[in-house]
Structures are given as C-alpha cells and as structure tokens.
Amino acid sequence: MGTMIDAPALAPGLYLVATPIGNLADISLRALATLAAADVIACEDTRVTRKLTERYGIAAPLTAYHEHNSDEALPKILSRLAAGQAVALVSDAGTPLVSDPGYRLVRAVVEAGHNVTAVPGASSVLTALSLAGLPTDRFFFEGFLPPKQAARQKRIAELAIIPATLVLFETGPRVEASLADLAAGLGPRQASLCRELTKLHEEIRRGDLATLAHDYAEGAETRGEIVIVIAPPAEEETADADIDAMLRDALTRTSVKDAVSEVASATGRARREVYQRALELARNGAED
Template sequence: MSHSPPDSGRARAFHLAGSSVPAARPQPGLYIVATPIGNLGDITLRALETLAGADLIACEDTRITRRLLDRYGIETPLVAYHDHNAEHTRPRLMERLAAGGVLAQVSDAGTPLVSDPGYKLVEAALAAGHRVIPIPGASASLAALVAAGLPTDRFFFEGFLPARSGARRTRISELKTLPATLIIYETGPRLDESLADLAEVLGPRPAAVCRELTKAFEEVRRGTLTELAGHYAQAEAENRGEIVLVIGAPLEEEAREEDIDAALRRALATLSVKDAAAAVATATGLPRRAVYARALALQGGDD
C-alpha cells in the first residue's frame, strides 16, 4: 500500500544565495537534525535538504524553528514536541512513521537529545523498527570545548547541574575525581552561584565561561574557577544568554591525593592501619608518617 504525504503538493525546496534548491523526499524514517546554536548561517546543506524534504518537523518551539525555516524559505509543516506534550504527541508521530512518513526532529538550538527532550521518540522509533538517521551539525558543548583552551582528549558532558545549592555541591563532589575536562550547561541567573559552588568544591582549577557562542555578543572568558567566580559575582550584566562552562581535570596534586586514598582504602580492606600505610608508602615513595596519618583519618582514628 502506498502512503502519500498529506502535504505532497507543497514545494520541497530551500532558498540559498537567492536561488531555490530542490529537495528530494528522503527515505522514510526519523531524522535527528542539528540546527544552529545562534548564528543561522551555521546550518549544513544536508540539514536544509532534510528539513525541506521531510513531511513534518517536530520541534520544541514552533516560533523559534519557524525563524530558521523562513530564513531558508522552507515550507515544511511544524508540530510542537516538548516535555509538556510528549506523552500526547508521540503516538501521533509514531503513526506518521508507521504510515511511511519522513519525520525530522529538531531542538531549539544545536543537536537534539543533548540536554533536550526527544530520546523517548528515538527509543520508540527504534523499538518499532523504523530507521533513525542523525544529521550532524552545531553543538554548544563541542563549540565551547574547542574554544576553551583546555585538554580535549578526554571530556565528560554533565549537562545542567541541580538548581539548589546543596544538591549542586553534592553532584560537583561526585564529579571531582573524574580524570577528564568537564562540560556543564548553565543559565544566566544561576551562573554566579554555580561558579561559587564549583570553586569551593573543586578549587582553583583552570576553566572557561563560554557565553552566547556564535552570536553577536559571544564571550569566552578564561581563568581559574576562583577568578571566574569573583568576576561573575560582580558582573551581573554579563550573566545572560546561553552559557557553557568548561572545567579542567583534577590538578596533579588533587589526582595524587585521590590515588593515595584509593590505594589506602584497598589496603585497609585486608591489612591493619600500620601495615596498610607501610605498603602504600613503599609503593609510592611517600613519607611513611604522612601516609600513616592519612590512613588513620580514613579509618576514623582506629588502629
């Protein structure tokens, strides 16, 4: 049975440099399409062709996505799909896929499913046997990472920290020993408080605050967490827009202290405090008295 898309009469095309470019209808399936994080010029030709050729575009906010489509003369219908209506809307989208439809999914900015709603639609589509095709492009996390000037060989994407300070500090403590550059999203109103908590828990690690990337007032401010916390506590006018924090891995002395504690805990599982301290001191070359004091602290003072 053939399924014709309900909007088959519309022009499947996009405008580029004053010309109309035809867009073929892609193969049926769910297309996850990255869109610009600010500068509308940061869209790929493949993304434009996919958006123009799709039967329907699912987006977080139709007003935001409409601005992008208007820029490139794309007439594909839109449907809102976000956290608040997902349970109601997802079955309708699945029906479109089941009927052989071509569905594109976008977020308000950047790569969908990265700190944005949508993974349940991908999960459902895969479970139903539909194709899921990524159309890569802009990503705020990667843009910030490469601009921060910190090591990029190993990084951990955290997304948003908890809004409340107590829970936020607990989570930061859990991230403290990760041997990787941290990438964290934050909102303007919480920036100064989050930086203060990060500085208190992580200390003076090198970091960068990347704000309004690709936009007119783009800013990348680098320094230690302590310096950045002090700056943004006094610079309320700058605590606006889309913000990505990039934070260096534990400093060498931090990592060494954590390694020693880990070694002591392993030794204490089978040895007395005295013997465990002797074994770790021998293995590390550190003064036995200092290691013994640390072992006592970990053991709560019990010998």
C-alpha cells in the first residue's frame, strides 16, 4: 500500500484523468490529487485501475464504466454529478476518450450542464509519434484496422492517400497480417513499430513496411500493446492509379457525379481532372 495522498476538495464535475500507459510512475501530481479527492473513479476495468490506486494509497471508490455497461452506468454518473459530486473518469491506460467510448459520457455531461475538466498526461499515440522519427506536423490517428482481411485491405487503400503520418493500434495476434497488408497497400514507406511503450520490455523497430512485415513473418515478438506509425505518402503517390482505384470503388456504390465529388474531395484533385479519369474508365470498360 502506498502513502495516502492529501488532496484538496474538488469542485463538482467530471474530471478526465490521464493515467500511465505502462510505467506507473508516469502520472502527474495533479492527476494523483484529483483521483484522491474524487467522490468516485469511473474506470474501464476496476482491477486495472486498482493497481494504480493501491500503488499511491488512493482510497476513492471505483465504479465500472465501459462500452458494455454504459447504458446502465451513465445515468448513475449523471445522478452523482447532479448531487454535486466530483467524478473522475480514467481508461485502462493513457488518455481517456482515445479509442474508447468515453465521449458519450462527456457529451451527456455537457448536455446536462455539468462542468468537464481534463487532467492531461500519458498517451501512447503521442509517445509513439515522438519516438518514430517521422513527420509530426500533421498526423492521422486511425486506431485499429478491421480484423478481416478484405475490409482491412479496403481501409488501407483509403488511408493510402491521406497526406499525413498515420498512427495505428494493433494487437499481437494480428500484427503480422496487418503489416503484410500495409506493405502491399502502401508500398515502401518508412514506419516505426512501438511495442510495450514505457514498460520494462519496450521495443521500437524502425524500417520500411516490407522489412517490418518480414520481421514479424519470421517470428518477431508480438506480446504487449502495439502502436504503428507510418510515414505520409510522397506527393506523387496519389497518382492516377490511386485515383482510378478510388473511382472504381465509388462507381460500384454511386453515380458518376457523386463518385467524382467523393474522389475529388478525398484527394484534393480538381473535379474536372477526376471527371476526365471517370470518363476514361467508363470508355475503357465499354471497350473490354
């Protein structure tokens, strides 16, 4: 049991508290004081959060709030706030609301007229981005790719033209297949695979996607939490072949006019240019 923390009383409201992504020392003094003073701590998994509260001698009660019980738990939290309590929301690791359903609670709390405050701290997204050695001026957080290959390959094709560094989450059992599809779909882009960030066995692998895919096909360690950071496309990568592939996909779902609008918006290409490509595709299709 850690030392009890003496924390001043909190004003009523919801406090979004970032917690460590691995190393329990990565928590701010303000976060500890907020958790200690909260009337209740809402968390994804009480067993995970209890390790943190026991480490720092925090006695605030824990209550579960996660994707599967939110319909039941959310009204109870709103009742606590209406009664003037301070409620802290934490995720299992890192910053709440990043790849978790907490935004529904925040929206409901704001609509009910209660105060919402963030207590910032650890984030695996920003930690991996800072370690990757890739451009950080613009990045796109994708979260998890689809687990099934056809859907994953389709999503990778959509990600291919985004003019930003990509940040993905992946699980150990799926990382080999995902890297193979990323290498096939994005080509020889530089990437960084960050595993077990801030923990004892932290590992950062850097290289092009094909090299990383080969490493994991050959049996590289997959245990733990994984973040993949991928360099943005070179400007010429949004080439005619990409435009054609996107148009073909859009034309299976919608009219020529709407397909042209969709692809022009996604790629930043001129509508006139995309329309010409669509006409050419239609002409070639008619000739086949």
